[in-house]
Amino acid sequence: MTTTARTTAATRGPAVEIHDLRKSFGTTTALDGLDLTVRAGEVAGFLGPNGAGKSTAIRVLLGLLRPDSGTATLLGGDPFRDAVSLHRRLAYVPGDVTLWPQLSGGETIDLLLRLRGATVDERRKARMLERFELDPTKKTGTYSKGNRQKVALVAALSADAELLVLDEPTSGLDPIMEAVFQDCVREATSRGTSVLLSSHILAEVEALCDTVTIIRGGRAVQSGTLRELRHLTRSKVVATVGSGTPSTGALEALDGVHDLVVDGSHVTFHVDDDALPQVTRALADLAPHGLTIEPPSLEELFLRQYGDELALLDGEALR
Amino acid sequence: MTALTSADPAAASPRRADAAPPLSLRGAFAGTAALTRLALRRDRVVLPVYVVVVLLMVAVTYSSVATVYGTQAERDELTASMGTNSAFLALLGPLEHTGSVASTAAWRVGLFMILVLGVLAVLTVVRHTRKEEETGRLELVRAARVGSLAPLATGVLVAAGMSVVTGALMAAMYVAQGADGASSVAFGLQFAALGLAGTGIGAVCAQVATSSRTANTIGVLLLVAGYALRGVADIDSADWLHWVSPVGWVQEIDPFGANAWGPALLCLALFVVCVAVAARLSLGRDLGAGLVQPRPGPAGSASLTSPLALATRLQLPGVVSWTLGVGAYCLLVGFLLDSVDDIAGSSPQMQQIIAQLGGAGALAQVFQVAIMGFVGIAAAAFAVTLVSRVHAEETSGRTELVLATGTSRTRYLTASVVLLVVGVVAVPLWAGLMMGLGHALVSGGWGSAFGDAVGAGLVQVPAAMVVAGLVLVLYGWWPRLVALGWGAVTVFLVVGQLGELFGLPQWVRDLSPFTHVPQVPLDPFSLGPVLALTGIAAALVAVSYAGFRRRDVGGA
Numbered sequence: 054m055t056t057t058a059r060t061t062a063a064t065r066g067p068a069v070e071i072h073d074l075r076k077s078f079g080t081t082t083a084l085d086g087l088d089l090t091v092r093a094g095e096v097a098g099f100l101g102p103n104g105a106g107k108s109t110a111i112r113v114l115l116g117l118l119r120p121d122s123g124t125a126t127l128l129g130g131d132p133f134r135d136a137v138s139l140h141r142r143l144a145y146v147p148g149d150v151t152l153w154p155q156l157s158g159g160e161t162i163d164l165l166l167r168l169r170g171a172t173v174d175e176r177r178k179a180r181m182l183e184r185f186e187l188d189p190t191k192k193t194g195t196y197s198k199g200n201r202q203k204v205a206l207v208a209a210l211s212a213d214a215e216l217l218v219l220d221e222p223t224s225g226l227d228p229i230m231e232a233v234f235q236d237c238v239r240e241a242t243s244r245g246t247s248v249l250l251s252s253h254i255l256a257e258v259e260a261l262c263d264t265v266t267i268i269r270g271g272r273a274v275q276s277g278t279l280r281e282l283r284h285l286t287r288s289k290v291v292a293t294v295g296s297g298t299p300s301t302g303a304l305e306a307l308d309g310v311h312d313l314v315v316d317g318s319h320v321t322f323h324v325d326d327d328a329l330p331q332v333t334r335a336l337a338d339l340a341p342h343g344l345t346i347e348p349p350s351l352e353e354l355f356l357r358q359y360g361d362e363l364a365l366l367d368g369e370a371l372r
Numbered sequence: 373m374t375a376l377t378s379a380d381p382a383a384a385s386p387r388r389a390d391a392a393p394p395l396s397l398r399g400a401f402a403g404t405a406a407l408t409r410l411a412l413r414r415d416r417v418v419l420p421v422y423v424v425v426v427l428l429m430v431a432v433t434y435s436s437v438a439t440v441y442g443t444q445a446e447r448d449e450l451t452a453s454m455g456t457n458s459a460f461l462a463l464l465g466p467l468e469h470t471g472s473v474a475s476t477a478a479w480r481v482g483l484f485m486i487l488v489l490g491v492l493a494v495l496t497v498v499r500h501t502r503k504e505e506e507t508g509r510l511e512l513v514r515a516a517r518v519g520s521l522a523p524l525a526t527g528v529l530v531a532a533g534m535s536v537v538t539g540a541l542m543a544a545m546y547v548a549q550g551a552d553g554a555s556s557v558a559f560g561l562q563f564a565a566l567g568l569a570g571t572g573i574g575a576v577c578a579q580v581a582t583s584s585r586t587a588n589t590i591g592v593l594l595l596v597a598g599y600a601l602r603g604v605a606d607i608d609s610a611d612w613l614h615w616v617s618p619v620g621w622v623q624e625i626d627p628f629g630a631n632a633w634g635p636a637l638l639c640l641a642l643f644v645v646c647v648a649v650a651a652r653l654s655l656g657r658d659l660g661a662g663l664v665q666p667r668p669g670p671a672g673s674a675s676l677t678s679p680l681a682l683a684t685r686l687q688l689p690g691v692v693s694w695t696l697g698v699g700a701y702c703l704l705v706g707f708l709l710d711s712v713d714d715i716a717g718s719s720p721q722m723q724q725i726i727a728q729l730g731g732a733g734a735l736a737q738v739f740q741v742a743i744m745g746f747v748g749i750a751a752a753a754f755a756v757t758l759v760s761r762v763h764a765e766e767t768s769g770r771t772e773l774v775l776a777t778g779t780s781r782t783r784y785l786t787a788s789v790v791l792l793v794v795g796v797v798a799v800p801l802w803a804g805l806m807m808g809l810g811h812a813l814v815s816g817g818w819g820s821a822f823g824d825a826v827g828a829g830l831v832q833v834p835a836a837m838v839v840a841g842l843v844l845v846l847y848g849w850w851p852r853l854v855a856l857g858w859g860a861v862t863v864f865l866v867v868g869q870l871g872e873l874f875g876l877p878q879w880v881r882d883l884s885p886f887t888h889v890p891q892v893p894l895d896p897f898s899l900g901p902v903l904a905l906t907g908i909a910a911a912l913v914a915v916s917y918a919g920f921r922r923r924d925v926g927g928a
Contacts, residue, residue, distance in 0.1 A: 115772075115775070115776045117924065117926050118925070118926070119924060136780065137778050137779070138778075140775075141777075143776075147769060147773065147776075151768045152773075153682075153685075153686065153770060155686065156673075157669025157670055157671070159671035159672040160669060160673040164676040164677075164681075164682060165773065165777060167676070167678075168678075168679070168777035168779050169777040169778050170778040173672070178672075189672065190668040190670065190671050191668060192669050218776075
């Protein structure tokens with residue numbers, strides 16, 4: 054992201070602001086007091102497993118669903134009341150793209166662009182089709198899931214938008230197309246576009262997003278920049294020390310050292326970030342000849358939020 | 373659908389059928405029993421409805437023939453009037469056996485309902501083969517321990533079973549009415565035979581076309597063409613035309629006359645050959661492929677610029693086919709109009725029944741009003757199909773795609789409402805023009821024929837729009853209840869168009885908007901009820917907008 058984009062972005066209000074949003078369908082509660090902010094110009098990751106309420110939140114933002122309570126603001130407007138004028142400023146890619154089987158891919162792209170109020174820039178469209186390796190003359194009924202996804206992506210990325218709303222946009226794409234998609238999103242943000250990216254592909258979120266919101270049971274359980282989130286959890290330390298049983302008493306006595314395991318010459322433990330200075334000193338006394346300190350991956354952060362379900366799964370796996 | 377499920381290494385070569393290793397037949401049919409149970413489970417409503425409707429139509433005709441032509445003298449009169457009319461010859465075949473109510477009823481309804489059963493067999497076999505393949509469900513099924521011929525075998529078993537059961541029940545019903553055994557069996561055999569022929573034709577079509585819609589169209593057209601050819605044969609006495617189609621063959625079975633079994637064997641042979649060809653085609657192709665490949669479309673579009681352009685692209689084919697279909701029927705009715713007086717004049721009961729449908733007056737006009745009442749119902753039914761399609765757009769997620777652009781809900785709904793109004797006007801208008809054309813061709817009275825028929829058609833528009841408005845209200849407020857529109861159409865048909873026939877009290881008949889339609893050309897046109905109906909329709913449409921503008925779209 055360029056500095057100029059950041060400055061212009063800073064002068065704008067947030068692209069998305071959701072506060073205490075609630076929505077239920079019959080007896081099912083889809084959103085249970087959700088809070089979510091996407092600041093202008095940033096890429097916000099929206100993480101959660103299937104059924105956590107991500108798509109419901111996005112549909113509320115698109116004015117397709119009316120919330121039971123709470124507030125949602127999109128590009129400074131009301132998602133329901135100002136739907137038409139807001140939609141001219143954004144582009145949306147649904148997670149499960151269904152298209153009109155009678156139309157060809159190219160016709161669908163042109164239609165979606167024009168309905169957004171954008172003019173069809175043939176050169177830009179042709180470049181996008183080439184990058185995503187999509188044949189626009191095929192009827193959409195004959196496309197695979199990945200190709201239908203590409204139709205929606207090409208339509209969304211072939212004209213500028215202030216905000217991209219992407220609901221699991223790469224669920225049918227191969228790794229090469231995933232890379233093309235990431236490049237396209239970076240290009241969009243360099244032009245000042247804000248992005249709300251719902252996903253459960255953690256590598257994609259880690260690569261693209263400035264901030265992350267983890268949603269569970271219809272509410273945000275964790276949100277902040279990746280740095281801030283990493284701070285909430287511990288780094289993993291693996292040290293290889295000389296022969297003989299290492300004396301780890303000093304390490305164990307330190308505050309902020311957890312789960313210390315000694316396995317022959319390997320010492321493995323987790324450490325709180327603020328305890329690192331003392332820990333490195335204590336480690337030096339052990340004279341290790343191998344040492345790795347890994348910050349937590351997004352995957353670990355995410356799994357921690359769903360730890361109890363994992364434990365349940367582990368339990369089942371053990372049986 | 374691009375996936376190949378075949379594991380054989382020759383799958384990539386286009387002519388792999390020749391290179392494919394020999395298949396064990398038992399393996400190819402693996403899973404047929406389970407798939408057939410699944411098919412019967414999924415069709416547990418549709419199949420019995422098919423069978424019952426065919427039986428019921430024959431039973432109803434039987435009882436009306438018994439009422440109107442109960443005596444031999446009445447039936448002899450019928451031979452002299454309807455039996456020599458070329459329109460009836462074309463539609464029903466020659467009336468040769470009037471010895472009993474059973475034989476007369478078999479002529480009156482037989483050939484037509486036999487054709488209907490053939491069409492139902494085509495639809496059934498395609499539904500369980502190509503439709504499954506098209507939607508991708510078959511891919512999942514074939515990945516299990518299911519042989520390559522099992523889906524085809526399932527479709528054929530279900531459709532053939534339905535045909536044979538219908539034929540057997542038909543024969544049993546006739547025997548129960550006291551008709552002679554051999555003739556009853558021959559009559560039932562007509563149904564079973566054409567059902568089997570339709571099954572075979574449908575099975576081949578499902579292998580040839582890649583979309584179920586195309587497969588259905590080809591199959592139904594083949595049967596209808598056969599029906600039309602034998603009609604020509606009956607008018608022109610060109611007997612050889614009876615032998616070119618299965619519809620002609622079953623006519624040659626000639627129940628209550630020759631009771632010949634031979635032609636049924638022809639149908640059976642066609643069934644066997646078609647199923648063998650379908651199996652050969654099925655083995656020689658990839659999942660999802662066919663002989664008729666979808667053509668590539670344009671790489672872009674300059675014309676698809678608005679929700680209305682999209683709705684036109686999606687809905688216009690429906691508008692056109694409803695209009696042309698109803699129009700073709702009305703053209704035939706137009707040919708008949710002049711002979712209505714001759715036919716019915718011979719039978720006081722018949723006169724009474726037609727008079728009941730519309731009141732006193734020239735019988736031809738009564739007939740015209742009655743038929744246009746049904747055209748009004750057809751226009752209303754068209755409206756229900758259109759709104760159901762709009763609802764299907766929503767459940768499939770495509771409405772969401774459009775509403776996430778700069779398209780307002782009002783504009784989105786308006787696009788469909790425009791197409792709906794176009795269709796509801798076009799169906800009776802074209803029906804009137806066609807009926808006028810048919811009438812004018814026969815009678816030579818060009819001016820009044822067109823005026824009467826078009827007028828009788830157009831007065832139906834406001835009533836049909838009331839039904840359309842009701843369905844739109846359902847869509848606007850409670851989209852899951854859109855199918856109730858079919859209930860409304862049925863209720864209005866029963867209490868309106870058929871209310872007098874059933875002897876319903878006036879206040880019940882008044883519930884149908886069609887009761888209030890002025891009976892043009894029998895009665896003079898009156899503006900009051902037309903304006904009132906139009907006002908109600910407009911109010912309903914407005915209510916539907918109010919709902920659609922505020923409700924959840926897509927939802928959970």
